Structure formats: structure tokens, C-alpha cells
Amino acid sequence: MKRKLTFLEKQVFPSDKLWIATYQEANYERFELRTNDETDPFFRILWKRRRNFGESMANFIYEDLDEIKKELPRLEEVIERINDLPYGDPVGKSDSDEDYYQTFLDLFEIAQRILMINPLFLPIGVEVFRLYIVHDQDKPVSSKAVLKAIRQTEKKQALYKKIFEDIFAEDPDTDRLSKYLNGTMSEKKNYPAIRYGGITMEPAERTITGGVPNELKGRHHRFYNIGGKANEMFVAEVLNTESADELFSFWMSKYLKAQMKARPCKYCGRLFVPFLRQDSEYCDRLIEGSSKTCKELGAVKLYERRKVEEPAVKEYKRAYKTHFARIAYGRMTEEDFRAWSEKARQLRDECRDGRLSLVEFIAWLDSDKLR
Numbered sequence: 001m002k003r004k005l006t007f008l009e010k011q012v013f014p015s016d017k018l019w020i021a022t023y024q025e026a027n028y029e030r031f032e033l034r035t036n037d038e039t040d041p042f043f044r045i046l047w048k049r050r051r052n053f054g055e056s057m058a059n060f061i062y063e064d065l066d067e068i069k070k071e072l073p074r075l076e077e078v079i080e081r082i083n084d085l086p087y088g089d090p091v092g093k094s095d096s097d098e099d100y101y102q103t104f105l106d107l108f109e110i111a112q113r114i115l116m117i118n119p120l121f122l123p124i125g126v127e128v129f130r131l132y133i134v135h136d137q138d139k140p141v142s143s144k145a146v147l148k149a150i151r152q153t154e155k156k157q158a159l160y161k162k163i164f165e166d167i168f169a170e171d172p173d174t175d176r177l178s179k180y181l182n183g184t185m186s187e188k189k190n191y192p193a194i195r196y197g198g199i200t201m202e203p204a205e206r207t208i209t210g211g212v213p214n215e216l217k218g219r220h221h222r223f224y225n226i227g228g229k230a231n232e233m234f235v236a237e238v239l240n241t242e243s244a245d246e247l248f249s250f251w252m253s254k255y256l257k258a259q260m261k262a263r264p265c266k267y268c269g270r271l272f273v274p275f276l277r278q279d280s281e282y283c284d285r286l287i288e289g290s291s292k293t294c295k296e297l298g299a300v301k302l303y304e305r306r307k308v309e310e311p312a313v314k315e316y317k318r319a320y321k322t323h324f325a326r327i328a329y330g331r332m333t334e335e336d337f338r339a340w341s342e343k344a345r346q347l348r349d350e351c352r353d354g355r356l357s358l359v360e361f362i363a364w365l366d367s368d369k370l371r
Contacts, residue, residue: 012108014046014129020122020247023236024254025206027053027275031119033126034240046129047112049119054260054273057251059285060120061161062270065154067117068124071110075128075143078107082131082141104132120251123244124149152244160248162190168255168262169271177256194253196239196246204236267294311358312351316344319365340368 014035021032033047081103111128114121127145134141166183167176183191239250262271265283272283282298290297323340326332332340347364350356 011044012046013104014132015040015044016133018126018130018133019240019242020126021238021240022247022250023202023204023238024053025050025204025234025236029053029056029119029251030204030236031056031122033115033122033129047115047125049115051119052273052275053258054255054262055275056118056120057160057164057255058262058271058273058283060118061157061164063118063121063157065150065157068114068121068150068153071113072143072147075107075110075146078103078110079131079141079143082107082135085135107131120247121153122247124153126242149244156244156248159190159192160252163252164262164271166190168260168273169264176259180252180256192245192249194249194256196241196243196249196253198240198246200238200240202236202238203233204238206232206234265294265298267298312348312361315358315362315365316348319344 015037016035017038018033018035021034023030029051031049031051032045034043035046036043081099085100085103107128111125114128115125124146127149130145131141163180167174167180180191184193239246241247241250260273261278262273263281264270265272265285266281268283268285268287270283270285272280272285274280280295282293282295284293284295286293287297320341323332323337327334327337344365347356347361351358351361
């Protein structure tokens with residue numbers, strides 16, 4: 001017997017249908033996990049995230065899937081508890097009501113932790129949420145579908161890492177769309193055809209602020225992502241799908257049409273997509289074992305380098321002007337000046353790179369001062 005959901009349950013528990021919705025908002029990517037009843041034309045949003053354009057895929061190809069696999073023992077323990085719950089409506093039974101709530105809140109928390117790693121893990125998160133629907137249909141629950149989604153994600157990670165490196169990290173003059181389409185004909189295994197459907201035109205909120213309604217605060221706020229305050233509305237082309245292949249095809253088409261460019265981070269070496277500044281040299285990923293990002297530590301490294309680099313350039317320019325003036329006064333030939341300036345540039349660069357101290361560089365510049 002299907003149980004009737006309370007108002008609070010409806011905010012955190014999926015209904016009969018569960019699917020992924022995703023769309024582009026200017027320079028951002030939007031991801032949502034949606035649900036509704038078979039007879040309800042309206043949907044609820046169980047989870048949503050916004051990421052910078054290109055960020056989700058750039059991070060996805062490097063994500064450590066062991067972080068997801070660490071959740072599996074906990075998932076199996078929750079599944080065992082789910083299968084021990086009575087079918088039908090537990091309300092009114094002394095202990096089962098609280099057990100029912102807590103068991104599924106624990107299940108949804110596992111899904112939440114997976115989705116927090118990367119929104120492109122939504123196909124896995126969907127299967128975790130779907131375990132509630134399976135139980136609600138009076139069927140036994142297992143992790144089989146979740147494990148299958150993880151295996152498919154592993155394959156996609158290897159595939160799209162190669163695509164990202166081959167297509168988006170190439171010469172900036174490369175036509176990325178043409179190269180990919182050519183690949184779909186000559187290397188179908190490495191360049192899968194881009195196919196997706198289920199596109200709808202929907203009103204969307206451009207920027208979300210605000211929080212959780214008071215009546216939903218407490219243990220439910222971890223999962224509640226609905227509501228808030230919209231700064232602006234716009235019409236979005238939204239992909240509604242249950243297919244991981246369509247989810248990846250949709251964003252690949254967006255990246256290719258935008259001729260998106262990626263570059264290696266000068267700190268960690270992994271590819272990233274510059275967001276606000278196209279000349280960015282460092283990514284925003286956290287450095288392993290640190291609370292700092294590559295950009296934060298890269299800025300420190302750059303500052304330290306410039307403390308040496310800028311004085312070296314300044315001293316070079318000072319000496320250059322002095323030696324150039326000697327030509328006008330007949331104290332130095334042009335040939336001697338060219339030889340001096342070539343050597344001065346070499347030592348300047350060595351000083352900037354830390355191979356020569358600033359004191360030694362200045363001493364060389366002043367070594368031929370006219371007395």
C-alpha cells in the first residue's frame with residue numbers, strides 16, 4: 001500500500017518519477033534533481049547546484065572515484081535497514097515512524113555527499129535516491145543499480161579525460177567543433193556521437209539567494225534546495241533526462257559550440273577552464289592536504305617571484321639607458337652595446353628565475369662604470 005507523504009516529506013523525499021534537469025545560464029552551468037507524482041504536472045527540486053561554465057567537466061575528469069566508493073559500506077548498511085522496514089504506512093506505530101524517517105534521511109545524506117563532489121555524478125545520486133521509490137513500491141532494495149552507475153561513470157571519466165585533452169587543450173586556433181565531428185566519423189570509439197532529446201523551454205531564475213523556510217529548518221535543511229529569492233527570470237533550454245549519455249552529450253555540445261579553451265594550471269598541472277579572466281594561470285581546486293587552492297598558493301608564489309623579478313627588470317632598464325647614452329657620447333660602439341645588452345638580458349632572466357642573486361646582478365651591471 002502506498003503511503004501518503006506529509007508536507008515535510010514532500011520536500012526531501014522523491015515521488016514516483018525522478019530525473020535530471022540541466023541548462024546553461026550565461027557563463028554558468030545549472031544542475032537539478034527533479035521529482036513529481038505520475039498525476040502531477042508540476043515538479044519539485046530535490047537538489048541543485050550552479051557551477052562555472054566548463055568547471056564540472058574539467059573537475060570530473062580528475063575526480064577520485066574512491067571517494068564515492070568509500071560511501072558503499074555505509075550504503076549497504078542503510079539498505080539493510082530499509083529492507084527491515086515494514087511496507088505500507090508506518091505512521092501510528094510506536095517506533096517505526098522515526099526509524100522510517102531517519103533511515104531514508106541517512107540514505108539521502110549519502111546521495112548528497114556524492115553530489116557535492118561533482119554535479120556530473122548525478123546519475124549515481126539518482127540511483128541512490130531511487131532506492132526510496134523502490135521501497136515505496138513494496139519491493140526489496142539492493143545496491144545493484146548504484147554499482148552499475150559507478151562503473152559507467154568510471155568509463156565516462158576515462159573517455160572524457162581523453163576528449164578534454166585532445167579537443168579543448170589544443171592550439172587556441174583549432175576549430176574544436178569541426179575536430180570533434182571529424183572524430184565521430186573516423187574514431188567513433190573515442191568521439192561518441194552527440195545525441196540528446198527532452199529539451200523544454202522553461203522560465204528559470206538567474207541568481208538564487210535566500211534560505212530555508214522556518215518550518216523546514218532542522219534535520220531537513222540538509223536536503224532542502226527549493227525556494228529563495230530570484231534577482232531575475234529568463235527562458236532556458238532545459239534538458240530533462242534520466243540518461244547519463246544525454247547529460248554528457250548536452251554539455252559537450254555546449255562546450256564545442258562555445259569553442260571552449262582549457263589550459264594547464266601552473267601549480268597542479270591539471271587542465272582548467274578560465275572563468276572571469278582568460279589569462280588566469282591557476283585553477284581554483286583545493287591542493288591535496290591543504291585548505292588552500294592552487295590560485296591562492298600560486299599568488300603567493302607569484303608575489304615571491306616578483307619581489308625579485310621586478311627589481312631585476314628595474315635595474316636592467318637603468319643600466320640599459322646608461323649604456324645606450326654612451327653611444328651618443330662616443331664612449332661605446334654599437335657593436336659593444338649589442339654584446340653588452342645580450343649578456344645583460346641573459347643575466348636579468350637568470351636573476352628573475354632565481355639562478356642569480358639580485359646583488360650579483362647589480363654588481364655585474366655596475367662593473368664597467370666609467371670613472
